[in-house]
Amino acid sequence: MYKIDVQQGNVVTQEMVDQLRPGMTRSQVRYVLGTPLLTDTFHANRWDYVYTLQEGKGDYGRQTLMVIFEDDKLVAVRGDYRPGAAN
Numbered sequence: 001m002y003k004i005d006v007q008q009g010n011v012v013t014q015e016m017v018d019q020l021r022p023g024m025t026r027s028q029v030r031y032v033l034g035t036p037l038l039t040d041t042f043h044a045n046r047w048d049y050v051y052t053l054q055e056g057k058g059d060y061g062r063q064t065l066m067v068i069f070e071d072d073k074l075v076a077v078r079g080d081y082r083p084g085a086a087n
Helices: 014-018 026-033
Strands: 006-009 038-040 043-054 060-070 073-079
Touching: 014 026, 026 060
Parallel strands: none
Antiparallel strands: 006 043, 038 043, 043 060, 060 073
């Protein structure tokens, strides 16, 4: 029986993360990364980007990226990607 691959969430690449700079506005971050998958009303200064891939053969992968703002400016990036990691 054939099972399809199921992709969900935001596709984020290292090249996209490398474009992030401290002090960027929320709209600039949204332009680079797209709309976040999760915005939490209890943590309004945090956006979460999550991508999952469930392959039909059973393998499962998950990548996460969290961007944190203070005074509507980017101050931190956490998760599976780091700005400048490809350099």
